[in-house]
Amino acid sequence: MLSALIAGLATGALYAAAALVYNVMFSTSKVLSVTAGHTAMLGGVFGAWFMQVLGLPVPLALIGSVVVGGAFGLLTDIVAIRRVLARSDEHLWLLSTLALATMVQQAIALWWGTEPRPFPRVIPQDFGAGLLDQKYWLPVIVAIGLAIGLEVFYRRTLYGKLFVAMSEDIFAARARGIPTDRIRMLSYVMAGAMGGLAGFAAGQLTFAYFALGLTLTLNGFIALAVGGLGSNVGALVGGAALGILSSIATYYVGGEFQQTISVGLLMVVLLLKPEGLFGTRNVRPV
């Protein structure tokens, strides 16, 4: 039971990290990008590749994963967001990010293979550590660190305040002279780097697996919708709740119904409180 809780917390932390990636991209562009989970998948796959195939030391591999994630974020902005946002049709971005996500996933499947491959040790530790194993606490620390870092970034730095300004009202921000296109690009690079870091930290839990991206995109979104869109605390709480709920359900019912239960959670929350636990209601259709 305790082991189920801890494993659930670790998985939930990864979901929370994916939800944070969504949040950062959403703040500047109002786009929920399907590529959010794929940044973490890239972090895991490239981390394993750097360390096992190229034989790089851990810090270099970590930097490499973050850079790959950031580059993918930049690519997302250039390819899938920039031209689409200029048009008024609001759901084109769903199609373009979905297309990009599919392409990345298939490219990784062709290059890396469709089998999950093991991820090497990041910190030297004995394999007998049981529940104190690094694969459980690394993702949790990274997710909490990312959330705290984001809050500090939003509150203390000029760029963070620009993000907040853009998420409040993008036209007003542009009227005040904020280079909105460049800030949006920065936010995508940042989101990609965060995803790469989270994927690297959770590599030992998830293995380096090409199909992780889609699962994370879905579960990160569920965490986000449960916690409330745009709220970082909500992302952490939603992710933890989702991870623990699905692992407890696995413990009692069996692993076959994991997806069904997590989507059930989403539906219940959306029916009872459509804006999520920590979200703000913003309804203005006209």
Next chain:
Amino acid sequence: MKHPLAFAAAAAALATLPFWAGDQYQLHLAALIGAYWILIAGLNLVVGFSGQLSVGHVGLLAIGAYGFAIVAGTHGVDPWIALAASGALGALCGFLLGLPSLRLPGFYFAMATLAFALIVTELVLALDGLTGGGLGLSVPTFPEPFDTPAGNYWLILAVASLVTLLTWNVARLMWGRGLICVRDSVVTAQAVGIPVLHAKLAAFVFSGLTAGLGGALFAVIQSYITPDTFLFELGMFFFVCIIIGGRGSILGPFLGTVVLTALPELSAPLAKLGNFFYGLLLLLVVLLLPEGIGRLFQIAMERLRPRRIESMPIAPHPQRLTDAIKAGQR
């Protein structure tokens, strides 16, 4: 029906296809396109007309296919009743999925359908007493004369024609206008009195019905189904066919289905790339031609044969004017 001759020629060509198709494989491919089209024709009303981006119809396809295989195969019920049952099952599941999720805004709805597709795959694996789990199920064929490849093709052609006729009727009459209005502006739709949720739900349930029928026929073509047949990427593929063909048209998605199904089968390098190719196509279409390939044809036709713009200048006629004024003064 602007071109009755072209329509009659196309219908005749489709009906006689088993006689002039090169080999059995091409006939199989044509039947596969037909089964896909039965699903896509219904999905087109949801995606292309009412603008709800459902990426999870592969789940409904799987339900139809497994429903047919279980009812007709495991329980040995008459295949025709099983076909109707899988259509009804698809419609029921479409209703149960659509009722909560169609209330959600765009991205939430897309994620709900994505989750639905994953749940169906998960349940198919979990309920292995019913579905055979990872091993799969074998699917019975229809009775004579539909048990040969050609007979099967004609059956699929008949169902596909019927479904196409139904969607065409929906699309060109008031329903279709209402759905397009919901797609383009929900606020306008509410203002002019279109029951938004009701309209969306009706289209979605119809797409569930066609997905169930398409799934049953698809299962018969495959003759053996496993959970691997119904990967999420197949749902992507249906979706891409419609977007590439162009939203709000029926011919466009049909051509999209034919081309996208046939292309990877006929050229080996594309088949290797598989879903990467579909993703690339979707990206290109969204970025360059958001209205779909059909728009390209329209532009080309305009270039080749510009529409004649009637202009009838009226020359001034002072004499008549003065006469009229004089007549008025009198």
